[in-house]
Amino acid sequence: MIDKNVLNSQQQLAVDTTEGPLLILAGAGSGKTKTLTNRIAHLIHDKKVDPFNILAITFTNKAAGEMRDRVCAMVGEGGERIWVTTFHSTCMRILRRHIDRLGYDINFTVYDSDDQKTVMKNVCKKLNIDTKSYKEKTLLNAISGAKDNLITAAEYSLETFGDFTKIVIARAYKEYQDQLKKSNAVDFDDIIMLTVQLFKENPEILEFYQDRFKYISVDEYQDTNKAQFELIRLLADKYRNLCVVGDDDQSIYKFRGANIRNILDFEEFYPDAKVIKLEQNYRSTQTILDAANAVIANNRSRKSKRLWTAEGAGHKIRFMQLDNAYEEADTIVDEISTSVRRDGCSYNDFAVLYRTNAQARLIEERLVIRGIPYNVVGGTNFYARAEIKDMIAYLKTIENGLDEVALRRIINVPKRSIGTATIDKLLDFAEITDDSLYGAMQNADNISGLGKASLKIGAFVKLIEGRRAEISKIGIAETLKKIIEETDYYEYLKDQDEESADDRISNVDELVNKAVAYEETAEDPSLTGFLEEVALVSDIDNIDNGDGRVLLMTLHSAKGLEFPRVFIAGMEDGLFPGMTTISSGDNEDMEEERRLAYVGITRAKEYLTITCAKMRMLRGETQFNPVSRFVREIPGELIDGMVPGNRLSRSDFDEDDYERRYSSGRPSARLKSYATPEARKPAMQSEIKNLNAIAGLSKGMPAANPGELSFKTGDTVRHRKFGTGVVTSISKEPRDYKVTVDFDAYGTKIMYASFAKLEKV
DNA sequence: TTTTACTTCGTTTTT
DNA sequence: CGAAGTAAAA
Secondary structure, three states, rough: OOOOOOOOHHHHHHHHHHOOOOOEEEOOOHHHHHHHHHHHHHHHHHOOOOOHEEEEEEOOOHHHHHHHHHHOOOOOOOHHOEEEEEEEHHHHHHHHHHHHHHOOOOOEEEEOOOOOOOHHHHHHHHHOOOOOOOOOOHHHHHHHHHHOOOHHHHHHHHHHOOOOHHHHHHHHHHHHHHHHHHEEEEHHHHHHHHHHHHHHHOOHHHHHHHHHHEEEEEEEHHHOEEEHHHHHHHHHOOOEEEEEEOOHHOOHHHHHHOOOOHOOOOOHHHHEEEEEEEEEOOOOOOHHHHHHHHHOOOOOOOOOOOOOOOOOOOOEEEEEEEEEHHHHHHHHHHHHHHHHHOOOOHHEEEEEEEHHHHHHHHHHHHHHHHHHOEEEEEOHHHHOOOOHHHHHHOOOHHHHHOOOOHHHOOOOOOOOOHHHHHHHHHHHHHHHHOOHHHHHHHOHHHHHOOOHHHHHHHHHHHHHHHHHHHHHOHHHHHHHHHHHHHHHHHHHHHHHHHHHHHHHHHHHHHHHHHHHHHHHHHHOHHHHHHHHHHHHHHHHHHHOOOOOOHHHHHHHOOOOOOEEEEEEOOOEEEOOOOHHHHHHHHHHHHHHHHHHHHHOOOEEEEEEEEEEEEEEEEEHHHHHHHHEEHOOOOOHHHOOOOOOOOOOOHOOOHHHHHHHHHHOOOOOOOOOOOOOHHHHHHHEEEEEEEHHHHHOOOOHHHHOOOOOOOOOOOOOOEEEEOOOEEEEEEEEEEOOOOEEEEEEEOOOEEEEHHHOOOOEE
């Protein structure tokens, strides 16, 4: 590794090229962040550009944060005045000030994909769209694609060309958009598209921001879509000081609307653009780079680039084909623990990458058995959890009473006797009076036929109004606490599901903590700001690898990261590249998969191990997959281990042996979602214990056999919460007794004996 | 209204 | 195979 402060000639050239359009083609590990930060420092120090006039856009909050820190460290005073943000936060800031020009209220809320689905369900119901033939997700994808390409609902309906599917989409699009607007809400795609629309319709606003952002840089440019391109094009149009940095070989988000042509056609759009290639790699060994180069060379639509390093060849790439996915997981984990013992490296030197999240499971299991600390990156988002969404919905309702998705989520949660019938009456009234649902609730006294429900509605409105009135005084965290208290939310969680209540309560507590943290750190804390952060920040931004854990993640999540030792698991034709990509025969899709392989390979600094399985269970089907074509594209001399090219068949396996070892009596790890991997571990541990017990690995495990109960059918028992009741039946399960109890006060409940802690009375 | 039984359907997803 | 969602039943 060279001196952090010394730039190579190409990097220096990029730093010095401050005026006019500039395309930096930065290969993996070529020090592009360093170049970008130095370039900004150069603008401020040497070119005397006011930091106020600089805009640096990245894709993730994490990248933005890192760059902000590095820029601040370099330029010192004034550095914090640079806008270093994501596309979405940039646009949010602009929309917060001007969205009234587009007919929205300034306190609009943001809908996540969950909310979008809720809206789309309503849309389909209202328009009588058969969700069997047109799934919500498909419709939303189509709409999202349209928005990425700046096509409005009206425009879409003009371009259906009689295609029935498109006509349906057009209708859904229009209604969906109407509902969002009625709720004074925007979705992620709107955030970009509406900003572009705002600029196009209001030249004076555009010019204000053009004058503000005289120097613009965009990172990960290969992942921009048309709307994002249009946005920066507009912003840069006056001064034309636009610097984009990207690597066409790392464009892996086409399915989300990223347009690789943005980078490939940059020079056509800006004929005076300067192009600088950063090809010297400071991350990986030459062997790893050679492999990456060889693989990506099979792609046709790309700008030619060849990574090289001044460092040595390093170790060969290891390749192992295992019999099945269990062996694969076992081998990987074994390698990790052996390396740690032998080489004295630490767990956080390792990352295991895979194509699909589902692959994490088996590897996780093995890691738990070995007691190796790990973290699974991605998966379920903290803010997507039901209990968190409930709390957020309360806050959203306080912020924006028009937000119908939020309101309907909590209108009867916890139960307050405002059922569907009542809601329908309210909606009818709202329709007639051209008011919102919340507006109707405020007028509940004037609506006939609500009966007792109007009292309940009044209480709910009072709750919301009360919080709304004092939130600016007492703050967000306190407001949350009051909501929890007033609604008796924790009790509600316990009622819902005794078993998961503790986890969920700690999740909610965690949200309160986040609110506290937000109020302490934000320069101008507000409910608006908090909700925005919640909507725009995912917890993937919080991965740090300083705590000695092996990281497990998808290849997509790994982009932008690096690790001394990398495993890429499941490199099989049929899994990576996936079956759909192979059978579609679409070369563009295949090239995207190949770029993903390229991203994976280039994450490794010193060691790269590639594994695959001959036999793998996929979607309940046993598959026999050949070694991935991407592995076969790596020159043999770089690989330690033989790469078989032949197709595998069933006869290659001793199926009886397989059954005996991996299938019989094997309980599937029924893991629920937990807030953190830590929270999930106890459940895993007991799962594994059972697994071992059944596999006979450790004998006499009492957990597998519930033993005897202190009561029998007909006995009266006491439950901590439900009081006393009569046992009506007991059934024996592999691991526990399932007891049915008819409680005096709570009716009949079925529960597991080990959880319910029933006492004979 | 709540629980249970059955069907359906599957990549990746920075915001 | 399993999650998630839906229909049916209690």
